[in-house]
Amino acid sequence: MKGHQRVLIDELLPSIEILLSGDATPLNPDKMFPAAISQTWLEIGFGSGEHLIKQAVNNPLVGFIGCEPYINGVARTLTSISRLGLRNVRIFRDDARILLQALPDQSIARTFILFPDPWPKTRHYKRRIIGPKTISTLCRLMPKGAELRIATDDPSYKEWILVHILSCNGFKWRARRPQDWQVKLADWPETRYEMKANAAGRQCSFFLFSREA
Numbered sequence: 411m412k413g414h415q416r417v418l419i420d421e422l423l424p425s426i427e428i429l430l431s432g433d434a435t436p437l438n439p440d441k442m443f444p445a446a447i448s449q450t451w452l453e454i455g456f457g458s459g460e461h462l463i464k465q466a467v468n469n470p471l472v473g474f475i476g477c478e479p480y481i482n483g484v485a486r487t488l489t490s491i492s493r494l495g496l497r498n499v500r501i502f503r504d505d506a507r508i509l510l511q512a513l514p515d516q517s518i519a520r521t522f523i524l525f526p527d528p529w530p531k532t533r534h535y536k537r538r539i540i541g542p543k544t545i546s547t548l549c550r551l552m553p554k555g556a557e558l559r560i561a562t563d564d565p566s567y568k569e570w571i572l573v574h575i576l577s578c579n580g581f582k583w584r585a586r587r588p589q590d591w592q593v594k595l596a597d598w599p600e601t602r603y604e605m606k607a608n609a610a611g612r613q614c615s616f617f618l619f620s621r622e623a
């Protein structure tokens with residue numbers, strides 16, 4: 411990590427980091443930001459923050475919560491937050507599943523899970539972030555009409571995502587034709603991992619789901 415990033419970890423992160431109190435009091439996303447926000451959007455595993463930062467710039471009235479345990483990725487993201495003077499991003503630097511438990515019902519209007527670790531070996535499938543427990547928690551957190559965006563380049567994870575999300579009946583897949591998952595929406599910035607997947611010639615899939623009552 412570079413010296414200026416270490417300074418940002420020490421000096422900027424404490425002012426925007428989400429810390430859990432340890433008691434059962436739910437977090438209040440509306441009170442996390444210095445100005446009033448219209449909605450809260452969540453990114454799980456933001457890596458080096460390319461998508462999180464572009465979304466935060468493009469949607470200044472939205473409050474963003476990013477979860478990422480990888481400290482170098484947090485440091486790079488802090489560099490962008492500082493350079494751009496962003497005030498609508500908060501960071502949780504641990505396992506997103508811990509944070510999800512602490513968020514109140516119906517508090518998240520949009521969730522992004524972009525290129526989650528695929529854990530391709532069968533014996534590691536239980537480590538995948540997308541599974542029945544995360545999906546049922548997202549159903550609790552996301553109101554009707556809220557959007558869930560997931561991307562992956564791993565063939566077995568593609569199938570896993572569709573099977574698990576559609577079998578819970580809480581989300582509707584918005585695709586009507588292959589183009590809808592082969593081509594991203596215009597407001598879906600590219601991530602570092604996506605660039606690597608494209609450079610290696612791997613086919614990425616972009617899944618868009620809506621929360622159903």
Ligand SMILES: C[S@@+](CC[C@H](N)C(=O)[O-])C[C@H]1O[C@@H](n2cnc3c(N)ncnc32)[C@H](O)[C@@H]1O
Pocket residue numbers: 454455456457458477478479480483504505506507524525526527539601602603604
């Ligand atoms: C393959 S990388 C993709 C990063 C980024 N989304 C991108 O597309 O470039 C997966 C990321 O998810 C993070 N991650 C893994 N498990 C996580 C968890 N339980 N909670 C939050 N982030 C997690 C990893 O640290 C890693 O940065």
